[in-house]
Amino acid sequence: MKQFLSIYLVLLSIITWGQSPSVQLSVEPKSADVGEIITITVRSNIQGEVEVDNLPSSFVHGYDVMNGMEQEMDYNTGEIITYYYLSQTGAFGKAGKYSIGPAFVKKGNKTYASKKVTIHIGDRTQMSSGTVTSDQLKDPAFGVIQTSKSFIYEGEPILVSAKVYANFNPSHLDGYRAYEVNGAIDKNAVGNPSRIVVEPERFRNKQMYSFEYDKNIIFPTGTGTVKITPYTMNLYKGHKSFTFTSNHKTITIKPLPANPPKDFIGGVGDFSVSRTVDAKEVKQGDVFKLVITISGTGNIQNIIEPTPKLPQGFIVYGDPIISENFSYCSHGAEGKMVFEYNIQANVAGEVKIPATSISYFELNTENYVTTKTGTTTLNIIEDKNYNVNSETPQSKSSNSETNVLSDLRPSKIVVKNNTFYGTGVFWTTITSPFLFAFLFIFFTKRKEENATTTQFKQEIKKKENALNEQLVQLKILVNSDQDLQFFTSIETSLKIAFEIDMKLSEDRLINKQEIYSHMDEKYSSEFKTQVTSLFNECEQFQYGFGAKAHNKEHYLSQLNNIVQQLKV
Amino acid sequence: MSWKLTYLLSPLFLLVVLFHTNAQNNFKKGVAAYHQKDYSLAVSEFQKVLTTDENNISAWYNLGLSNIGKKAYGEAILNFEKVLKHMPNDSESEAKIEYCFGELHPETEWTPLLNSIQSSLYSLPSNTWAFICVALSFVCALGIVLYVRQKKRSLKVAFLFMNLFFLGGFIASIVICINVNNYATNSSYAVVTLKSIPTFIENSPSPKTTIAEGIRVEVIEKMDDDFVEVRTLTREVHVVRSKELSFI
Numbered sequence: 095m096k097q098f099l100s101i102y103l104v105l106l107s108i109i110t111w112g113q114s115p116s117v118q119l120s121v122e123p124k125s126a127d128v129g130e131i132i133t134i135t136v137r138s139n140i141q142g143e144v145e146v147d148n149l150p151s152s153f154v155h156g157y158d159v160m161n162g163m164e165q166e167m168d169y170n171t172g173e174i175i176t177y178y179y180l181s182q183t184g185a186f187g188k189a190g191k192y193s194i195g196p197a198f199v200k201k202g203n204k205t206y207a208s209k210k211v212t213i214h215i216g217d218r219t220q221m222s223s224g225t226v227t228s229d230q231l232k233d234p235a236f237g238v239i240q241t242s243k244s245f246i247y248e249g250e251p252i253l254v255s256a257k258v259y260a261n262f263n264p265s266h267l268d269g270y271r272a273y274e275v276n277g278a279i280d281k282n283a284v285g286n287p288s289r290i291v292v293e294p295e296r297f298r299n300k301q302m303y304s305f306e307y308d309k310n311i312i313f314p315t316g317t318g319t320v321k322i323t324p325y326t327m328n329l330y331k332g333h334k335s336f337t338f339t340s341n342h343k344t345i346t347i348k349p350l351p352a353n354p355p356k357d358f359i360g361g362v363g364d365f366s367v368s369r370t371v372d373a374k375e376v377k378q379g380d381v382f383k384l385v386i387t388i389s390g391t392g393n394i395q396n397i398i399e400p401t402p403k404l405p406q407g408f409i410v411y412g413d414p415i416i417s418e419n420f421s422y423c424s425h426g427a428e429g430k431m432v433f434e435y436n437i438q439a440n441v442a443g444e445v446k447i448p449a450t451s452i453s454y455f456e457l458n459t460e461n462y463v464t465t466k467t468g469t470t471t472l473n474i475i476e477d478k479n480y481n482v483n484s485e486t487p488q489s490k491s492s493n494s495e496t497n498v499l500s501d502l503r504p505s506k507i508v509v510k511n512n513t514f515y516g517t518g519v520f521w522t523t524i525t526s527p528f529l530f531a532f533l534f535i536f537f538t539k540r541k542e543e544n545a546t547t548t549q550f551k552q553e554i555k556k557k558e559n560a561l562n563e564q565l566v567q568l569k570i571l572v573n574s575d576q577d578l579q580f581f582t583s584i585e586t587s588l589k590i591a592f593e594i595d596m597k598l599s600e601d602r603l604i605n606k607q608e609i610y611s612h613m614d615e616k617y618s619s620e621f622k623t624q625v626t627s628l629f630n631e632c633e634q635f636q637y638g639f640g641a642k643a644h645n646k647e648h649y650l651s652q653l654n655n656i657v658q659q660l661k662v
Numbered sequence: 663m664s665w666k667l668t669y670l671l672s673p674l675f676l677l678v679v680l681f682h683t684n685a686q687n688n689f690k691k692g693v694a695a696y697h698q699k700d701y702s703l704a705v706s707e708f709q710k711v712l713t714t715d716e717n718n719i720s721a722w723y724n725l726g727l728s729n730i731g732k733k734a735y736g737e738a739i740l741n742f743e744k745v746l747k748h749m750p751n752d753s754e755s756e757a758k759i760e761y762c763f764g765e766l767h768p769e770t771e772w773t774p775l776l777n778s779i780q781s782s783l784y785s786l787p788s789n790t791w792a793f794i795c796v797a798l799s800f801v802c803a804l805g806i807v808l809y810v811r812q813k814k815r816s817l818k819v820a821f822l823f824m825n826l827f828f829l830g831g832f833i834a835s836i837v838i839c840i841n842v843n844n845y846a847t848n849s850s851y852a853v854v855t856l857k858s859i860p861t862f863i864e865n866s867p868s869p870k871t872t873i874a875e876g877i878r879v880e881v882i883e884k885m886d887d888d889f890v891e892v893r894t895l896t897r898e899v900h901v902v903r904s905k906e907l908s909f910i
Contacts, residue, residue, distance in 0.1 A: 351897075353771065353773060353895055353896070355770055356768070356769055356770060356771045403768075451769055453769070501754065502693060502696055502697075502724055502727055503720040503723045503724055504693055507718070507749075508719065509717045509749065509787065510717070510787065510789070511717065512787065512788045512789055512792075512846065512847075513789060514789045514793070515789060515791065515792035515839055515843055516843065523799070524795050524796055524799040524836075525799070527799045527800045528799065528802070528803050528806070530803060531804070531806045534807055535807060535810050538811070
């Protein structure tokens with residue numbers, strides 16, 4: 095037991111003393127614009143004097159310096175490790191690629207160093223905002239949505255931020271409801287979101303305080319017009335707060351040009367490609383690694399894997415292993431994507447691997463750009479025991495050509511020239527059915543109309559005959575004592591005469607009201623009085639106020655007079 | 663009189679038969695040469711067939727294959743484009759052009775002139791579309807008569823919709839007929855069959871750039887007898903010598 099305990103203690107002390115000192119230098123973000131706040135952090139498990147070497151002259155130190163300690167558990171050993179850190183903020187005043195570090199931690203006589211860190215500083219991104227209304231200007235504070243561009247291409251990143259203007263120097267804010275880009279799911283914060291820098295700014299001849307907030311690089315999807323919805327926030331000056339909603343903004347997403355190259359990887363931005371193999375000499379049948387690295391700025395996180403062109407006899411095993419190393423900056427995603435392919439070489443000899451090409455859409459030229467790697471020569475040592483399953487390049491190539499050439503068309507296929515379309519016969523044939531249809535409709539309509547007219551005429555003629563018969567009958571009745579029949583005939587004759595005048599072909603007697611209305615329209619009041627009086631006389635006689643026999647001729651002459659005036 | 667006509671026409675008839683037999687022989691010779699992998703001879707024999715019978719699609723197709731054998735991919739593309747001009751839905755020819763284009767320009771994708779709907783519609787010759795137009799004109803005329811003569815309201819409405827349908831079909835078939843005929847007769851597209859051809863800035867004899875073999879161009883305007891203005895797949899406009907282009 096004693097022996098076991100002593101061994102355990104020795105091992106523990108070795109682990110504790112054997113812990114290697116570590117100094118880590120990190121810069122966040124790794125890519126920023128001129129004037130954008132960055133944070134340099136030195137983290138070490140050794141407590142000592144910290145110094146960062148190689149800080150460029152264009153780096154302006156900020157006021158925020160933080161130091162402290164934190165403890166972490168090493169899950170492999172179960173040991174608690176104490177880390178000491180020092181953070182310093184600042185900004186670069188000039189665009190470029192800077193190498194920072196190494197950082198040194200001095201403890202006693204010993205100095206421990208970190209690795210160097212490279213940072214890309216780009217030119218300040220020009221932002222444009224939507225229109226500010228006069229009502230907004232009257233408010234104590236208002237907000238606009240700023241974007242780096244108004245028109246972007248499909249896949250192109252866009253920088254969006256909330257810009258706030260206030261008449262007062264704001265102390266803090268809360269209740270922030272962020273803007274949203276319709277249809278965009280890829281939204282990444284840029285810069286230091288927890289840090290707000292309020293600066294005095296002259297806006298439309300008015301001295302105001304402004305700050306940028308919630309700066310994101312967004313990768314919208316789809317094409318067309320996209321709306322960025324407004325944001326809302328409560329802005330405080332001490333205890334007083336002012337709530338406002340910003341205006342919205344629209345951006346237009348243009349589709350990429352048609353017919354992209356075959357090797358288009360879906361990249362929009364600026365990219366380069368490089369390629370390495372892990373061995374220049376391999377044994378036939380062995381698997382080697384081909385690593386394609388695509389680096390650049392744009393939508394690198396969304397690119398699709400490139401397809402390496404391989405000579406015949408080379409087989410790619412499985413999908414490539416993809417490793418991502420990029421960060422989001424104001425120009426999109428910047429970094430690299432590494433695609434590692436496992437390839438088996440089945441042929442022997444010196445084989446040249448063709449260049450790997452990629453195409454992407456370059457925003458400066460607004461065109462597809464193709465870039466490629468160089469070729470790689472591999473020496474594959476022949477293994478006589480290796481059983482080659484695949485075909486040799488020559489046999490495969492000749493086979494592919496044979497496949498293309500195998501299907502000759504032995505029988506004759508002749509296409510006849512157009513002989514009908516466009517000829518006079520064609521146009522006549524397609525127009526004549528319509529012509530015949532219209533002629534047919536015209537003639538049948540006319541025939542129908544003629545038949546109706548004939549029928550009408552016959553009806554009128556019939557009525558004229560009936561009127562004549564009535565008049566003859568009346569002449570007979572004048573001298574008879576059948577007074578009732580006489581006056582009934584007078585009334586009937588009058589009605590028939592008006593039916594003819596009114597061109598009523600229907601087989602019915604019209605009523606007096608219809609006759610009076612007809613007379614109102616067509617005849618004089620004198621004539622109307624004459625007709626009305628005759629109708630009244632007939633009515634009086636029929637209902638008991640009989641006329642004298644000597645009056646009959648007078649009534650008949652009155653009727654004849656009316657019939658004549660009606661020109662029946 | 664009839665004897666005289668027979669005497670006059672018989673040499674003409676013999677000439678036609680002779681040409682036809684010769685074309686058949688050349689076709690057979692071309693096939694034989696092709697099978698013996700003598701692609702140059704096959705090309706020459708199929709070309710002879712086409713001088714007498716330009717509409718022989720098999721000869722165009724076989725000529726294309728022979729040119730692939732000769733690795734003259736630009737010429738082969740032209741030959742298969744000729745096949746597609748007469749038979750737009752010939753997928754084998756499309757596959758062959760893709761192969762040839764891939765050999766010449768591995769980084770670029772070849773796209774056919776017509777989309778799938780167009781190639782299906784254009785696969786019927788303009789004569790067939792013309793007969794469809796005629797048939798639809800009769801149907802439409804009958805429909806108009808029935809509509810006008812019909813007294814019953816419900817049937818009148820039914821006839822109205824039927825008429826609108828057939829009238830739409832009639833107009834569409836005329837439009838397709840016109841387009842099919844234009845597609846078959848117009849030589850508004852050409853293929854570069856030489857290794858590359860120089861392009862010129864207007865009114866300047868010095869070459870500007872080149873268009874590579876196998877590229878199909880659209881003829882925008884014939885500038886004069888020698889030069890034409892063309893547009894490439896990438897929408898670039900160039901001025902080239904018309905004699906350096908092979909029109910489809």
